[in-house]
Amino acid sequence: MSTVTEDHKKNAKSETTSDILLEVKGLKKYFPIKAGILQRTVGHVKAVDDVSFFIKKGETFGLVGESGCGKSTTGRAIIRLYEPTAGEIIFDGENIANIPEKSLRPYRKDIQMVFQDPYSSLNPRKTVGTILEEPFRVHNLYSKKERKERVEHLLEKVGLNPSLRDRYPHEFSGGQRQRIGIARSLTLNPKLIIGDEPVSALDVSIQSQVLNIMDDLQKEFGLTYLFIAHDLAVVKHISDRIGVMYLGRMMEVTDKKTLYRNPLHPYTQALLSAIPKSHPSEVKRERIILKGDVPSPANPPAGCVFHTRCPQAMDHCKQAVPMLQELEPGHFVACHLYE
Numbered sequence: 001m002s003t004v005t006e007d008h009k010k011n012a013k014s015e016t017t018s019d020i021l022l023e024v025k026g027l028k029k030y031f032p033i034k035a036g037i038l039q040r041t042v043g044h045v046k047a048v049d050d051v052s053f054f055i056k057k058g059e060t061f062g063l064v065g066e067s068g069c070g071k072s073t074t075g076r077a078i079i080r081l082y083e084p085t086a087g088e089i090i091f092d093g094e095n096i097a098n099i100p101e102k103s104l105r106p107y108r109k110d111i112q113m114v115f116q117d118p119y120s121s122l123n124p125r126k127t128v129g130t131i132l133e134e135p136f137r138v139h140n141l142y143s144k145k146e147r148k149e150r151v152e153h154l155l156e157k158v159g160l161n162p163s164l165r166d167r168y169p170h171e172f173s174g175g176q177r178q179r180i181g182i183a184r185s186l187t188l189n190p191k192l193i194i195g196d197e198p199v200s201a202l203d204v205s206i207q208s209q210v211l212n213i214m215d216d217l218q219k220e221f222g223l224t225y226l227f228i229a230h231d232l233a234v235v236k237h238i239s240d241r242i243g244v245m246y247l248g249r250m251m252e253v254t255d256k257k258t259l260y261r262n263p264l265h266p267y268t269q270a271l272l273s274a275i276p277k278s279h280p281s282e283v284k285r286e287r288i289i290l291k292g293d294v295p296s297p298a299n300p301p302a303g304c305v306f307h308t309r310c311p312q313a314m315d316h317c318k319q320a321v322p323m324l325q326e327l328e329p330g331h332f333v334a335c336h337l338y339e
């Protein structure tokens with residue numbers, strides 16, 4: 001059995017390196033815990049701890065897990081809103097994990113983020129037209145007339161009437177605001193869009209509309225998505241491959257079909273058992289209730305971080321950290337049960 005880094009390399013080769021847009025290797029993000037008058041560092045919150053995965057061009061990679069598992073921190077570290085503590089972020093062939101802000105500028109255009117709460121990320125004092133034109137102005141792109149046309153085109157693409165360009169964010173519904181957020185993420189023709197729980201705050205009926213728009217835009221513009229969500233049902237709708245995180249670590253990575261048909265990690269099995277069947281042909285899963293709460297990432301359990309709640313934990317799990325290993329082609333699992 002080989003480790004994830006070797007397997008990623010192997011996989012990267014079989015996919016051909018040019019098929020991969022983003023490769024995250026051994027990513028860590030630790031936040032210091034300060035205490036006392038001198039604000040000394042007394043510990044670290046290990047929000048992301050040795051996470052590896054890759055995303056192929058044009059695919060959607062879903063990243064799921066309960067709140068506090070490190071999925072959003074992973075997204076923010078990739079876009080360098082948080083400086084990674086360690087690891088590599090290879091985007092389009094270049095490791096951007098540690099490059100200075102100046103060299104990062106071209107990548108800022110290529111990687112865009114859509115946030116959970118579009119309202120807080122849209123300036124309430126600016127019209128939607130002004131908000132959408134802003135990236136063009138910052139990058140000194142196009143004439144005034146072209147900017148106006150492009151903004152109207154973007155509004156159309158996300159299913160909004162271009163005449164709404166002179167309205168303010170508060171005049172739109174939550175779903176419409178998220179469409180504006182998506183339109184803004186598209187202004188500079190990015191290669192990768194990181195959606196940080198982009199539909200979690202919306203009603204279920206609106207969620208599917210926004211997901212369908214994202215799907216259509218992906219096909220039209222050849223976009224690649226990193227889709228972060230806590231809800232496995234939402235991720236199932238949009239993802240090609242899925243990574244499951246728990247307490248800062250990657251537990252399982254595989255394609256969507258395999259994950260839903262044959263989840264191997266006890267944590268993934270528990271998460272899936274909580275989803276109601278959406279079709280009569282689906283396998284009926286026995287509900288697995290996990291005991292206890294998620295431990296604090298400031299003091300994660302030794303060995304397998306899931307051992308305090310795992311129904312199949314063994315003594316060995318309390319001591320040794322299971323490595324993410326490829327058990328079948330493209331199916332990676334971090335669990336001692338399969339060693």
Ligand code: SF4
Nearest residue numbers: 304307310317335336
């Ligand atoms: Fe459970 Fe042990 Fe596997 Fe962790 S390594 S998921 S504790 S069986």
